[in-house]
Amino acid sequence: MSSLTRFRHISAVAALLLVSSSGSHDVARAQESAAPMPASAVVKAHTFVSMDPVARNSDFQIAVVVDIASGYHMNSHKPLDSYLIPTTLTSQLPSGITLSDTIYPPGKNEKFPFSPDKPLNVYTGSVTLRLKLNAAASAALGATSVPIILRYQACNNSACLPPVKLPLSVQVQVAAAGAKGHAAHPEIFSSAPAH
Numbered sequence: 001m002s003s004l005t006r007f008r009h010i011s012a013v014a015a016l017l018l019v020s021s022s023g024s025h026d027v028a029r030a031q032e033s034a035a036p037m038p039a040s041a042v043v044k045a046h047t048f049v050s051m052d053p054v055a056r057n058s059d060f061q062i063a064v065v066v067d068i069a070s071g072y073h074m075n076s077h078k079p080l081d082s083y084l085i086p087t088t089l090t091s092q093l094p095s096g097i098t099l100s101d102t103i104y105p106p107g108k109n110e111k112f113p114f115s116p117d118k119p120l121n122v123y124t125g126s127v128t129l130r131l132k133l134n135a136a137a138s139a140a141l142g143a144t145s146v147p148i149i150l151r152y153q154a155c156n157n158s159a160c161l162p163p164v165k166l167p168l169s170v171q172v173q174v175a176a177a178g179a180k181g182h183a184a185h186p187e188i189f190s191s192a193p194a195h
Contacts, residue, residue: 038161042068045166046064047168047169052184053181054135054174055174055175055180059133059134062133062172064129064130064148067125068154069154071156072155075087075107077104077107079121085151090151091147094139096139098133099133100132113158145169146171
């Protein structure tokens, strides 16, 4: 085989390898775009306090606004089947802060391709969950951190991501009894919470 023929042969093999290699990259790219989003990208949560500061011997609320990525949903607090994981808020409250109620909005009954005959009760878009709290006379003055756990499972039309326990922390400024506070975030707290 002449050196020119050998060169042409090697060039052809190299070109073939390059084409097949770029083809496999295109397939990998398509598989990546079809893969589900990571749970941290699907659900974003933001926390808000209704009063600033919160006076001792007074009621206040904490809201957790949950934004769910388009194309995804999560089960409501009261899913229609017992095997489904409900959305919940739990907190280890600091001394002097007590919980009177946790308010979850109603979900929407929606049908999905994997459950065409039976709707699921779900949250989509943006939902607001609330904790109704009281600062007692014994609540520590100054900045107090209130840890909250948001538990949920996000799904799209074909698959569910693993359940998540998302840790959140809310800073509450506690003042002496009778201290004047102002209503904070009226866009969130001015309307009566939906049950």
